[in-house]
Amino acid sequence: MKTKLLLVLIILAQTFYAQEITGSWKGELDLGRMTLPLVLDVKKENNIYVSTAKSPKQGDEIIPVDKTEFINNELVFEMKALRASYKGQFKTDHFEGTFIQNSRSFPLNFYKNDGKEKPNPKDEKIKGISKNGINTAKIDDFLNYITQNRQGIGSITIFQNGKEIYQKSFGQDQLQNVKWDSNTGYQIGSISKLVTAVMLMQLEEKGKLKLDDKLSKYYPDVPNANKITLENLMNHTSGLGDYAGPWLFGKTVGDKAILDTIKKHGVEFQPGEKERYSNSGYYLLSRILEKIAKKPYHVLLKENITSKANMKNTFSVLDNQKNIFKSYENTTGKWTEVEDFDFRNCIGLGDITSTTYDMNLFINALFDYKFVKKETLDKMLPKSGKPFGLGVMTVPFYNQISYGHGGDTAGTHSLVSYSPTEKYSISTIINGEKLAHREVFLGIINLVYDQEYKYPKFTELKKVSEKELQKYEGTYYSKDLKVDFKIFIKDENLFAQLADQPSFPLEYAEEDKFKNDNIGVEIAFAPEKKQLTLIQNGNTLVFDKK
Structure with a gap:
């Protein structure tokens, strides 16, 4: 019952290499209609990396992460509350990776933060509501x-x-x-x-x-x-x-x-x-x-x-x-x-x-x-x-x-x-x-606040015939979770239901792939293998058809 945008608290787990990553790092998340800077401050406690991240454009708030790892020079963290995850590889002097939220991917690289803020013309505009009032x-x-x-x-x-x-x-x-x-x-x-x-x-x-x-x-x-x-x-x-x-x-x-x-x-x-x-x-x-x-x-x-x-x-x-x-x-x-x-x-x-x-x-x-x-x-x-x-x-x-x-x-x-x-x-x-x-x-x-704003673009929903959908129907089983995952047709559309949770509709993405952006889920079917792959928050689970 809550709603927040992209702010992060990161706890870095053990690292395989002796690479020193303590200090302050800064990245710029390009959301298309605005950019969101993220500052990551890393320190070491009891031989593990502990970090906090904040966004100067969102009040410098801190929000916890559910899982974070730094292994083989790769940084991975999850934020279940935001349906988001990050995976980045350390490249000489910076992390190069991808931020995923609600099945949407955004490039995000972290560089050493020298403390010098580069002027952003967009920031200068945020001085309050126009003297002419709200448009x-x-x-x-x-x-x-x-x-x-x-x-x-x-x-x-x-x-x-x-x-x-x-x-x-x-x-x-x-x-x-x-x-x-x-x-x-x-x-x-x-x-x-x-x-x-x-x-x-x-x-x-x-x-x-x-x-x-x-x-x-x-x-x-x-x-x-x-x-x-x-x-x-x-x-x-x-x-x-x-x-x-x-x-x-x-x-x-x-x-x-x-x-x-x-x-x-x-x-x-x-x-x-x-x-x-x-x-x-x-x-x-x-x-x-x-x-x-x-x-x-x-x-x-x-x-x-x-x-x-x-x-x-x-x-x-x-x-x-x-x-x-x-x-x-x-x-x-x-x-x-x-x-x-x-x-x-x-x-x-x-x-x-x-x-x-x-x-x-x-x-x-x-x-x-x-x-x-x-x-x-x-x-x-x-x-x-x-x-x-x-x-x-x-x-x-x-x-x-x-x-x-x-x-x-x-x-x-x-x-x-x-x-x-x-x-x-x-x-x-x-x-x-x-x-x-x-x-x-x-x-x-x-x-x-009278900011420049690009309207989101929408693609027309492709309708898949009920006959085509039938090849995906069935009950699938995860050996890892030990739960059933039902795929069924309702009102000429494909639906999914994991265990005893509420069912949710699936929208066609591309051949053998469906999604639900509201809950950040992608499902890739492999009919010839009698399998499906569930992707959410950067996690992947394979289910076999019963």
Whole structure:
């Protein structure tokens, strides 16, 4: 339930050679419509290389990597949260390699960083919003382009100085037999966490809780509960794992099952040692909020948030609202509904539905101190260089810093942010995704700041006949994972399903190759060998047909 772009924390494993790579390295990632510099600082601890990477254009934030190796002069790392990986070979004085994200490859070389920043004309332009204001006509043109190419469905609202200056719903008319209006809500995913954090800080102002209260006061049986504070839970430094996953789709599992899972996952690090996004932490915080206030979440939401900001279309799943958009994807040439969470499993951390208008009301009310005092909001904001505060996330663009939160369900993606310097806020929700939602967000924010932006190019989807698809159908088995991988035809399109996970559609890429860009998967079939090869995040797995 979160959304971020290309920022890296790298832990380099052992090296085969005596090559000295400690120091600072710098690379320039060419994304086509913008470049993203990455700075890698390497040091040695206990005979292993430990590094951090940051992007000067994205607030110098640091994000952990799941796996990193430096063997035979080859650097490899993975970032599962970003669906990304890197592989680079050391060449005399630099690393030469490829960065892969969502099946898209970008050349990325790291060179020794001499500390001298080369002037970038593009950086000079990022001085804030033009004195003429935001050019909403350009945003309108971009979203019309997305709609005409059937690349996205969603809504956007922009406020400046507390007033709406732009609103657009796009793509909804492509959905057949779906009724909607301006009051139809969208799932906002983890933006719910920001709402929960605000309500917790309201209790802190009233003296009903302290940020240094231990988790053991409320949940003594959770691992490390006597060390974890409420503040650790709020800023994702608790060390707890993440209970969210496909097992929460389609049915309400209940509090006991969720708590048992949180306990079973244990801790990944000691409180305060690292930052790692945790849905488990905010599940516990939401239940603590209810315990202290002695009221259910949806009642607290109405009393403490929506009524104070005149948010007429914002509700918890407990309100049983019916006028809500589903999630959709388009990988087969038409929009199909995406299986999503049963949001009763995510109360307080991912269950809220809202509109882009209401989300702007919320973020403006927060920064106008209608929910909490200024000194309280100041405590909630991330510290310099940190991605997470107390429920508030940094939303960087080049040297411009906004604050807010992102949200992801299985098929709906949202972002709300506020710029204290520019006094503008933007709320965007994508509930129909073909072009990756990050690309849509990136296009919008470039146009908000009047940056040069090249529209993405789209190739026409090739339709493969059902007869041709039949040769790929079947159940395949991985000896490494010891799981089945089903390939089947549905609605004249090819679908895949790994074990008991949700199925997903496949789009033709080239002969015997199919892909799903939204989850970063490529599948290469070898019918004559009765095999398929699954490629994701730079990893390759071979499955044999049963």
